[in-house]
Amino acid sequence: MTEQKTDALANLSTEDRRFEPPADLAADANVKAEAYDRAASDREAFWAEAAERLDWGRTWDQVLDWSDAPFAKWFVGGTINASVNCVDRHVEAGRGDKVAIHWVGEPEDDSRDLTYADLLDQVSRAANALTELGVKKGDRVAIYMPMIPEVAVAMLACARLGAPHTVVFGGFSADALASRVTDCEAKVIITADGGYRRGAPSALKPAVDEAVAKTGDLVEHVVVVRRTGQDVEWDEGRDKWWHDVVDTASPDHEPEMHDSEHPLYVMYTSGTTGKPKGILHTTGGYLTGTSWTHWAVFDLKPETDVYWCTADVGWVTGHSYMVYGPLANGTTQVMYEGTPDSPHKGRWWEIVEKYGVTIFYTAPTAIRTFMKWGDDIPAKFDLSSIRLLGSVGEPINPEAYVWYRENIGASTAPVVDTWWQTETGQILISPLPGVTAGKPGSAMKALPGIEVDVVNDEAESVPNGSGGYLVLREPWPAMLRTLWGDDQRFKDTYWSRWEGLYFAGDGAKKDEDGDIWLLGRVDDVMNVSGHRLSTTEIESALVSHPKVAEAAVVGAADEMTGQAVCAFVILRESALGDDGAAPEDLIEELRKHVQKEIGAIAKPRQIMIVPELPKTRSGKIMRRLLKDVAEHREVGDVTTLADSTVMDLIKGKEGAPSSED
Ligand code: WT7
Numbered sequence: 001m002t003e004q005k006t007d008a009l010a011n012l013s014t015e016d017r018r019f020e021p022p023a024d025l026a027a028d029a030n031v032k033a034e035a036y037d038r039a040a041s042d043r044e045a046f047w048a049e050a051a052e053r054l055d056w057g058r059t060w061d062q063v064l065d066w067s068d069a070p071f072a073k074w075f076v077g078g079t080i081n082a083s084v085n086c087v088d089r090h091v092e093a094g095r096g097d098k099v100a101i102h103w104v105g106e107p108e109d110d111s112r113d114l115t116y117a118d119l120l121d122q123v124s125r126a127a128n129a130l131t132e133l134g135v136k137k138g139d140r141v142a143i144y145m146p147m148i149p150e151v152a153v154a155m156l157a158c159a160r161l162g163a164p165h166t167v168v169f170g171g172f173s174a175d176a177l178a179s180r181v182t183d184c185e186a187k188v189i190i191t192a193d194g195g196y197r198r199g200a201p202s203a204l205k206p207a208v209d210e211a212v213a214k215t216g217d218l219v220e221h222v223v224v225v226r227r228t229g230q231d232v233e234w235d236e237g238r239d240k241w242w243h244d245v246v247d248t249a250s251p252d253h254e255p256e257m258h259d260s261e262h263p264l265y266v267m268y269t270s271g272t273t274g275k276p277k278g279i280l281h282t283t284g285g286y287l288t289g290t291s292w293t294h295w296a297v298f299d300l301k302p303e304t305d306v307y308w309c310t311a312d313v314g315w316v317t318g319h320s321y322m323v324y325g326p327l328a329n330g331t332t333q334v335m336y337e338g339t340p341d342s343p344h345k346g347r348w349w350e351i352v353e354k355y356g357v358t359i360f361y362t363a364p365t366a367i368r369t370f371m372k373w374g375d376d377i378p379a380k381f382d383l384s385s386i387r388l389l390g391s392v393g394e395p396i397n398p399e400a401y402v403w404y405r406e407n408i409g410a411s412t413a414p415v416v417d418t419w420w421q422t423e424t425g426q427i428l429i430s431p432l433p434g435v436t437a438g439k440p441g442s443a444m445k446a447l448p449g450i451e452v453d454v455v456n457d458e459a460e461s462v463p464n465g466s467g468g469y470l471v472l473r474e475p476w477p478a479m480l481r482t483l484w485g486d487d488q489r490f491k492d493t494y495w496s497r498w499e500g501l502y503f504a505g506d507g508a509k510k511d512e513d514g515d516i517w518l519l520g521r522v523d524d525v526m527n528v529s530g531h532r533l534s535t536t537e538i539e540s541a542l543v544s545h546p547k548v549a550e551a552a553v554v555g556a557a558d559e560m561t562g563q564a565v566c567a568f569v570i571l572r573e574s575a576l577g578d579d580g581a582a583p584e585d586l587i588e589e590l591r592k593h594v595q596k597e598i599g600a601i602a603k604p605r606q607i608m609i610v611p612e613l614p615k616t617r618s619g620k621i622m623r624r625l626l627k628d629v630a631e632h633r634e635v636g637d638v639t640t641l642a643d644s645t646v647m648d649l650i651k652g653k654e655g656a657p658s659s660e661d
Helices: 007-012 023-027 034-039 044-050 084-094 114-131 151-160 175-186 205-213 285-297 316-328 347-355 364-373 398-407 487-495 535-542 586-597 623-630 646-651
Strands: 064-065 071-077 099-104 111-115 138-142 166-169 188-190 196-197 199-205 221-225 238-240 263-269 277-282 306-309 332-336 359-362 388-391 413-417 453-454 469-470 502-508 516-521 527-528 531-534 547-560 561-569 608-610
Touching: 034 044, 034 205, 044 064, 044 285, 084 151, 084 285, 084 316, 099 114, 099 151, 111 114, 111 586, 114 151, 138 175, 151 166, 151 263, 151 316, 166 175, 166 332, 175 188, 175 205, 175 263, 175 277, 188 205, 199 205, 205 221, 238 398, 263 316, 277 285, 285 316, 306 316, 306 535, 316 332, 332 347, 364 398, 364 547, 388 398, 398 413, 398 535, 453 502, 469 487, 487 502, 516 535, 527 547, 527 561, 531 535, 535 547, 535 561, 535 586, 547 623, 561 586, 561 623, 586 608, 623 646
Parallel strands: 099 332, 138 166, 138 188, 166 263, 188 221, 221 238, 306 332, 306 359, 359 388, 388 413, 561 608
Antiparallel strands: 064 071, 099 111, 196 199, 263 277, 453 469, 469 502, 502 516, 527 531, 547 561
16 A cells, blocks of 8 residues: 555545534533543553443452463452453442343244343353263353343353353354364354244254264264254253253352463454454453443443344444443343344344333444335334444445434534454454544544554554554454464464564555545555555445445456456435336446546446345355456355355356446
8 A cells, every 4th residue: 555645535634524412411421531531641551541431359469461462361369250240240239220222032922021130140050060961161152042041041150160151143154163163162152943034943053963073072062952843853961951950050150360471262253264262351341442432432331222233143343242341331231043034124223112212322334225225114113212423344435434424423412433343352443422523435534542543554643644554563452363273363463563563454545634434445545547545445445336235346357457356236215216226327327436436546447236235144245256256257155145146157157237437
């Protein structure tokens, strides 16, 4: 990357909409502007204060030990139990009757409320049951479950025992489960017979059986929650029903305090190579970072708020902002098992209305889907309880941001665009809702206590108005400690590019005010005729066209320009003719629109109208596969796609009109 200011970067500065924090929210905000200065004057004291919000067995001797960088130790000498902080302490403080989880199953009328007292009862029983099955402190436990309350109970029971969990997303294959179980040598797997998805039961246990068969004699027990009641194969001795072992166990469990750096969990995420990386998070710093940011960024008022994060617990968002952060803060939250369109496209909004959700946290891909379905769907529901909206997972296009604010947030709720990663454990860049005026499309600023910068190839901080690489200059409490079993890869992946800097892998830009705009992974940054263009930005330009619902852009090899812009576009239903076809001339109209929005350099060489985009199960667009199509190659490995038939639909459109001028 160069420091050259491109047309594309210049365009970002033309976004001049500003949304000031609502006055009442600002007046009563948990975190005020002074926090930035306080943290800057003594970062460690700032994080120590955040840690004091938790209950510790023994207080730490040292806030941070960075002497063996990049291997950090936070709250050295302290002891703490994550499960006690998420459960017991709320009950002890007299809040046992408060609802922790309003659980909503996908089948209608299938719902359950769990109070903090219920959670304590179940987590204690589950901890006793796991102990009975031979799980000891330090042993790893794999969790492969649908979105049911038992998944949170299982995680907290593991945390209570000091047995690191590795949650594997229920949509992953038996192979993916087997490779993760093998890598971290899990001796127990907790699963369910199945879950509900799109109106039908889907099975989980057969994949576990298949995975266990691939892992030799590693796995000693499989604990199975009965969710759907479907028939399952049974291995007597190895397999145990959850209701047999947990419900019959004692509800009293005396928790041990663990060292602050005791491993809490391993979460696998994909890297640039085929082998997934086992991101290791430990206890004290992680719980400090997630609970403080959850309280600060979402301005959480535990007495009155009803929070809903729509992520699956199989991803880091489900760990930090559904289980550990919110429960440590004593939050009342919604947990939903199914998909947003089951049994109808208003299901999420129906849930918001029913439970009076006040804080809602989701991903841009979901927001764009709702835009495609139409404004009339959320308009049918009473969403007036919502006071704050969050976004995570990818850069949010300005149009999607504004749509979200207007249609879900009644044009008043602030949108916090939160940047972070599986590796960072906690949100690092985000507006503070009572302090920061929002700019649609910008994650704005590093949170207090976080040292973010944008640098050039020489690791020099770029001036405002320029772009470069996003880095972290100082350690933060919830940072990953290493990759499970692979310290060298940890150093090579994150710390080797520049001495002393954590390289996040993202490109970013500082605007004229110094606010941060994420530009996507650096491998998604294109170079067209020597100009740096972000896929995100062209996608935003396309989505800002009234006929476009969703767009994905890739840089395809081009003899003349190095790379050329190729776009894949899903149209809004309202843009299609009665015959379901795209109007003539639309492709040219869209190319001109991008030219107008960004400049001639960004005008796509080719636009394909497609019915779907290839997405991973976590909703990330797999641009690599689109690049294969754009470069007329055999399409690569599709096994991580949520729907592997999507590529056939897209390839079928290859003959669609395009223009080469
Ligand atoms: C990558 C991390 C963080 C939990 C979910 C994803 C992208 C994430 C944003 C945002 C722009 C974002 C980055 C990052 N990303 N949030 N608000 N704006 N980009 O976790 O799978 O570890 O992915 O997601 O590219 O590096 P993940």
